[in-house]
Amino acid sequence: MGGGATGVELAAELTHVANLLRQYGMPEMSASRLQVDLLEAGPSILPALPARISQAARRELQRLGVVVRENTRVTRADEQGYVDQNGDLIAADLMVWAAGVKAPDFIRDLNYFELGRGGQIVVKPGLQSSVDDSIWVLGDCAACQQPDGSWVPPRAQSAHQMASHIASSIRRQMKGKPVKPYLYKDHGSLVNLSRYSTVGSLMGNLSGGTMFVEGKIARLMYMSLYRMHQLSIHGWLKGACLILAQKVGHMVQPKIKLH
Ligand SMILES: Cc1cc2nc3c(=O)[nH]c(=O)nc-3n(C[C@H](O)[C@H](O)[C@H](O)COP(=O)(O)OP(=O)(O)OC[C@H]3O[C@@H](n4cnc5c(N)ncnc54)[C@H](O)[C@@H]3O)c2cc1C
Numbered sequence: 001m002g003g004g005a006t007g008v009e010l011a012a013e014l015t016h017v018a019n020l021l022r023q024y025g026m027p028e029m030s031a032s033r034l035q036v037d038l039l040e041a042g043p044s045i046l047p048a049l050p051a052r053i054s055q056a057a058r059r060e061l062q063r064l065g066v067v068v069r070e071n072t073r074v075t076r077a078d079e080q081g082y083v084d085q086n087g088d089l090i091a092a093d094l095m096v097w098a099a100g101v102k103a104p105d106f107i108r109d110l111n112y113f114e115l116g117r118g119g120q121i122v123v124k125p126g127l128q129s130s131v132d133d134s135i136w137v138l139g140d141c142a143a144c145q146q147p148d149g150s151w152v153p154p155r156a157q158s159a160h161q162m163a164s165h166i167a168s169s170i171r172r173q174m175k176g177k178p179v180k181p182y183l184y185k186d187h188g189s190l191v192n193l194s195r196y197s198t199v200g201s202l203m204g205n206l207s208g209g210t211m212f213v214e215g216k217i218a219r220l221m222y223m224s225l226y227r228m229h230q231l232s233i234h235g236w237l238k239g240a241c242l243i244l245a246q247k248v249g250h251m252v253q254p255k256i257k258l259h
Pocket residue numbers: 005006104106138139140141154155156157158159190
């Protein structure tokens with residue numbers, strides 16, 4: 001349950017794995033025998049992304065046989081399944097909770113910080129905690145409000161930008177200069193629907209506006225982005241060896257993880 005990127009990607013991945021199971025001693029199994037219900041409290045899945053992306057993802061999921069239930073707020077879960085706001089039971093053998101991020105409880109237990117939604121630490125515009133300027137907060141655990149009132153989303157790209165911003169802010173502070181506010185730059189998002197499709201958008205410098213991408217091109221971008229991350233983490237030589245080893249591994253290893 002939870003129609004964010006994690007829930008959407010998992011729904012497609014489960015369908016893909018169900019189709020592979022016949023190769024692993026379950027000849028009767030296929031995605032047609034699996035019912036995946038994706039429950040979303042809000043009016044649309046992928047609420048943080050543009051409507052065009054959620055529509056494309058919904059279309060693709062429905063094509064795969066996933067039942068997309070929007071405006072469905074789960075109020076209870078028991079051994080029979082989920083119960084929604086109308087008291088209706090959505091029967092399930094397996095329930096997965098993917099309803100967003102929450103900061104670890106020890107942050108609350110410190111009883112020091114001002115906390116936002118999900119227990120994140122509320123920060124000033126420059127990413128210092130609201131209660132103590134000497135504590136910088138970045139990534140998923142930061143509740144950072146932007147000038148337009150929106151909150152910085154918990155994404156890898158925001159964590160990366162925040163790290164760079166804090167590094168330059170500390171250097172500015174050491175030179176006696178004031179800390180500048182952090183402004184989130186959305187470079188777009190890609191949601192990968194297993195082997196079936198990828199949908200997303202590219203924004204800003206990359207496309208000179210908002211560019212909607214779908215299908216094979218989006219999948220190629222998703223894979224390239226993953227490879228670029230590998231190369232930037234491991235360097236060119238180790239990264240290239242890793243990519244080659246993975247290609248060989250794909251040829252000899254099972255298609256689904258067996259342990
Ligand atoms: C399934 C999934 C898919 C995602 N896909 C995307 C995507 O496509 N694009 C995107 O931009 N973002 C994506 N995200 C979000 C992205 O992963 C996060 O926003 C990003 O990793 C946040 O970075 P972070 O450093 O704040 O936190 P994390 O990457 O979560 O790192 C926090 C680390 O702190 C460790 N830790 C926690 N508590 C303690 C403790 N008490 N002591 C010591 N260590 C501790 C944790 O083990 C973890 O390693 C995805 C997230 C998930 C779950």
